[in-house]
Amino acid sequence: MALHRKRDSGLDDVFATPLSEKPLPKYRMPDGESRPESAYELVRAELLLDGNSAQNLATFTTTWSGDETRRLMADSLDKNLVDKDEYPQTAEIENRCVHILADLWNAPDHRGAMGCSTTGSSEAAMLGGLALKWRWRQRREREGKPADRPNLVCGPVQVCWEKFARYFDVELRQVPLEPGATGLRPHQLSHYVDENTIGVVAILGVTFTCDYEPVEKIAKALDAIQANTGLDVPIHVDAASGGFVAPFVQPDLVWDFRLERVASINASGHKYGLAPLGVGWAVWRQADLLPDDLVFRVSYLGGEMPTFALNFSRPGGEVIAQYYAFVRLGREGYRRIQQACLDAAAGLAERVARMGPFELLYDGRGALPAVSFTLRDASSPFSLYDLSDQLRMRGWQVPAYPLPPGREDTVIMRVLVRHGVSADETALLADDIRASVERLSKGAPPDSERQAFHH
Incomplete structure (x- = not known):
């Protein structure tokens, strides 16, 4: 009876419906049905916990599509x-x-x-x-x-x-x-x-x-x-x-x-x-x-x-x-898009090279629109894994990993530039890499000194 009254109350806020009163099912299908808009919004809300695909610079896959x-x-x-x-x-x-x-x-x-x-x-x-x-x-x-x-x-x-x-x-x-x-x-x-x-x-x-x-x-x-x-x-x-x-x-x-x-x-x-x-x-x-x-x-x-x-x-x-x-892009459209990606990658590589602690393995020229680099000094106060963690705090997903057999002692970082990753975005990434390097070089500040994130 209470459920019937809720459905007839006129309240149409998704987060005040019966489906929202408990966690979504994980191991067993629910017995009854729910309003489609409620199920949609609640599943969509869970998906917001995923990373922002536009900032996922680890993936080769397309993350931007037109209408x-x-x-x-x-x-x-x-x-x-x-x-x-x-x-x-x-x-x-x-x-x-x-x-x-x-x-x-x-x-x-x-x-x-x-x-x-x-x-x-x-x-x-x-x-x-x-x-x-x-x-x-x-x-x-x-x-x-x-x-x-x-x-x-x-x-x-x-x-x-x-x-x-x-x-x-x-x-x-x-x-x-x-x-x-x-x-x-x-x-x-x-x-x-x-x-x-x-x-x-x-x-x-x-x-x-x-x-x-x-x-x-x-x-x-x-x-x-x-x-x-x-x-x-x-x-x-x-x-x-x-x-x-x-x-x-x-x-x-x-x-x-x-x-x-x-x-x-x-x-x-x-x-x-x-x-x-x-x-x-x-x-x-x-x-x-x-x-x-x-x-x-x-x-x-x-x-x-x-x-x-x-x-x-x-x-x-x-x-x-x-x-x-x-059909839409033709050869010239593909050329312009891939060249823009290459230019953005090369610009990022130049900024990374100027920062000091990094040695470029691939500078974004002549192959894929990407940048890969390693630490120049083995005695660096931080690792590329530390840098990857720092960048993730800003939403960037940039992987660090060892090279394959033969050079497995070398850990590198790789940034992929795809359609939808603009020169402006790579410039912002470069700024965050520099800021992260400065923080890591000084050592992590105590919790009381850390600034809260704000827009």
């Missing part, structure tokens, strides 16, 4: 991307994106290239790795040789490649970093490549430092290995971030299908591709580089449509939003 993108996503909530017979135009848009990317990455015949969308770059990377394994195994079987010990050679890769190796029974030969290096170096390959190597992964935008690995030089090193040993080892380029940066602001950099040894490329549409979270891309140089055993065929407009993603049902909105970005 048109949001409307297209809302319009596409009911579109299941895998149902190509029911949503043929969404399937056509996915196909257009594949050919646009094949052209962007200089495939010899971009109309005949093979590819697909995925939920992200990690899934796309796994598809590229599976194709390498299948082709290697088929070749070994034709030659009458054992095919039970495949290995994949790489430098400091993202964890998705470790997952691929574990899930699909491939030895991951991760080459240690040399002193002063930020990624795999071509001369290292001869010590790791053998007849069981299914491929080499080259990174266009190393996760840890944001520098590019020298894909063209890696290809030449493999050419030399083939000339000396007969081993023909393909390259898969993990261009999770760089695949949407290099074509626009470093067009003369040769890293893509211009290199005959590059068999496949993965990239993340929801990183520097400027699409919302949930879309990646896998593209093969030509259709015969994707083994037919990995392709399933579904009915499509009375015919057949190949599908080879690991996921099945998934929303079509992210792919549609990606196509919208291609």
Whole structure:
């Protein structure tokens, strides 16, 4: 009866409804229903405890989207991307994106290239790795040789490649970093490549430092290995971030299908591709580089449509939003956005370098729009972990972490500059880094001396 009176009292404040009188359910679904606006506002209030995504300079993923993108996503909530017979135009848009990317990455015949969308770059990377394994195994079987010990050679890769190796029974030969290096170096390959190597992964935008690995030089090193040993080892380029940066602001950099040894490329549409979270891309140089055993065929407009993603049902909105970005921005729009990000990163790097205690590992020029640096003096009164904690008090999420094996004693800090992170915002970050350094250098003040935060 009391509940009935509350509902009829005319009081429509969300925080005075029955749902707000106790914590939201965590382990059991409630017995009754609630007003939609009440449930919405209370769940939304919990989400305010998350960090501000615009200040999350640890993530590569897109955190800003325009109203048109949001409307297209809302319009596409009911579109299941895998149902190509029911949503043929969404399937056509996915196909257009594949050919646009094949052209962007200089495939010899971009109309005949093979590819697909995925939920992200990690899934796309796994598809590229599976194709390498299948082709290697088929070749070994034709030659009458054992095919039970495949290995994949790489430098400091993202964890998705470790997952691929574990899930699909491939030895991951991760080459240690040399002193002063930020990624795999071509001369290292001869010590790791053998007849069981299914491929080499080259990174266009190393996760840890944001520098590019020298894909063209890696290809030449493999050419030399083939000339000396007969081993023909393909390259898969993990261009999770760089695949949407290099074509626009470093067009003369040769890293893509211009290199005959590059068999496949993965990239993340929801990183520097400027699409919302949930879309990646896998593209093969030509259709015969994707083994037919990995392709399933579904009915499509009375015919057949190949599908080879690991996921099945998934929303079509992210792919549609990606196509919208291609149409809306064009090459010049992407160039302007990525160049603005690079300029903001370079400006931040200059300010960080002038502060004194830091040594730049990557200055935001020539690769991804980012900055990575370490402490110059090992006897510094503070660590980069301390600095990261200080910056978090101001809302900034800037990670500090050790480099991969070979340089694991070096702790670095990395700042990513994405679409939506302006030069003004990076200037404010630089101010906060300087202020944090001053506080940490003097030692943390006692609680009584600390100023309360205020606007």
